[in-house]
Amino acid sequence: MILYDFELSGNCYKIRLMLSLLGQDYEKKSVQVAAGENKAEAFLQLNPKGEVPVLEDSDQIFADxxxxxVYLATQYGxxxxxxxxxxxxxxxxxxxxxxSNEIQHGPSAARVIKLFNVPWDYAQAVQITDTLLPQIDQHLSQHHWLAAEHVTIADIAVYPYLALAEEGDINLGVYRHIRQWQKQIEALPNYIALPQATAMA
Amino acid sequence: MILYDFELSGNCYKIRLMLSLLGQDYEKKSVQVAAGENKAEAFLQLNPKGEVPVLEDSDQIFADxxxxxVYLATQYGxxxxxxxxxxxxxxxxxxxxxxSNEIQHGPSAARVIKLFNVPWDYAQAVQITDTLLPQIDQHLSQHHWLAAEHVTIADIAVYPYLALAEEGDINLGVYRHIRQWQKQIEALPNYIALPQATAMA
Structure with a gap:
């Protein structure tokens, strides 16, 4: 398998984490997002949206x-x-x-704005986040994992941008059920550490 | 089954269409969205996001x-x-x-702005739409259906807000592959008509 990857992307980290949890080997190809490589024609052939990650496996290309x-869980899980x-x-x-929706436009957008100085609407990202986090915290007050009796790809999809929320100046302090659930994920066998934006800056 | 429904919602229409295509009977409960019933406590118990549609089947509640x-296709399809x-x-x-992402924030948002005078960013909705539609049209120039050799829930999920795009002053005229694909969906046995905002205004 080949993963078209950008180290700081939480969406790419999701896939690196999943591959590690599944014990799958893969080759990593770094996409130079800062230089716009993801919007160049060669990459748009892989994913018309021009977004990482992209996964190649057995001559099939998967984006999003x-x-x-879903592919990894179904094929290898x-x-x-x-x-x-x-x-x-x-x-x-x-x-x-x-x-895909609230997390991308909430905590993920807030992080992109703060980390990369992108001129998006920070107040809107915070508002979406402030609506979403109490819902998730409330849900996790009654459920050990998001979608089933055990960890699933739902948890892997939601975890990264919540765990990285501080980089968007979002404080998770009051959301103790979310913080407890994060610890559960971080205790999974073959868990890998989050990307460290500060260390690379 | 009970569908918590709002007639003009394209997301609710998706479910009504799917139920019809599957030949499933159901009871429809109209949610008074204009009066804010979807943001009242009783409805938030069904869906913390306060959004229609919600489906109830065998004592299970499903939102989004x-x-x-996914539920209907897996359970009945x-x-x-x-x-x-x-x-x-x-x-x-x-x-x-x-x-969930581009269509909701693109053509669906454009329609909500024009139809219900909501103070969202119309230029942004058009920009997202103008990026997305050529991608879909290009994809459909090479594929008869979006995700497989035959119609799937992918087509049902994407169809409504493209078919309703004109209500957001989005013109599909140049996207001939999208228009051809729409006709294919409209020719499916048990297809039901789109909600008619103009007729109800």
Missing amino acids: SGAIL EQYWLPCDAVSQARIQYWLATA | SGAIL EQYWLPCDAVSQARIQYWLATA
């Missing part, structure tokens, strides 16, 4: 971090990370959608 | 239109609408993510 999680029954599938989909 | 499509193999699952997920 949620879609790649023996129905543990993405159980086949209708209720589990729907519960997981709810969180994949949340990762 | 993509998650409900005999692996036709959501095939089980890893490649199909990932291809479909790519489009469910697109429906």
Whole structure:
């Protein structure tokens, strides 16, 4: 497998984490996002959206971090990370959608604004975050994991940008159920550390 | 099954369409979105995001239109609408993510702004739409359906807000592959008509 990767991207980290949790070897190709390589024609052939991560496996190309999680879980995860029954599938989909929408436009956007000085609307990102985090904290006050009785790709999809939220000046201090759940993920066998923006700056 | 529904919502229409295509009977409960019923405590118990649609089936509650499509396809669709193999699952997920993110913030937002006078950023919605539609049109120039050799929930998730785009002053005229694909969906057995905002205004 080849992962088209950008070290600081939380969406790429999701896939590196999943591959590690699954014990899958892969080759990493760094995409020079700062230089716009992801918007160049060669990369757009891989993903018309011009976004990392992209995964190549057995001559198939997959874009979108949620879609790649679904692929890896189905191909290599023996129905543990993405159980086949209708209720589990729907519960997981709810969180994949949340990762694609509210998390991307909330804590992820806040982090991009603060880390890379992008001229997006920070107040809007904070507002989306402030609406979302109490919902997740409340959910985790009643559930040990987001979508099932055990960890699934729902947790892997939601975890990175919450764990990186401080880099967007988002404080998770009051969300103790989220912080407890983060520790559970960080205790998984073969967990790998988050990207360290400060160390690379 | 009970569908908590708002007639004009494209996300609710997705579910009504899917239920019709699957030949499933259900009870429709209208949520008074204009009166804020979806943000009242009773509804937030069903979906903390305060959004329609919500589906109730066998004492289980499902929120998010993509998650409900996944549920219905898995529970009632005999692996036709959501095939089980890893490649199909990932291809479909790519489009469910697109429906949750770019379509929601693009053509769907443009329509909400024009139809309900909501003070969102119309120029941004148009920009997202203008980036997305050529990608979809290009994809459909090479594929008969979005994610597989036959129609899947990917098509059902993406179709409504493209078909309703004119209500957001988005013109699909130049996107002939999208228009052809829309006709294919509209020719499916048990297809139901789109909500008619103008007729209800």
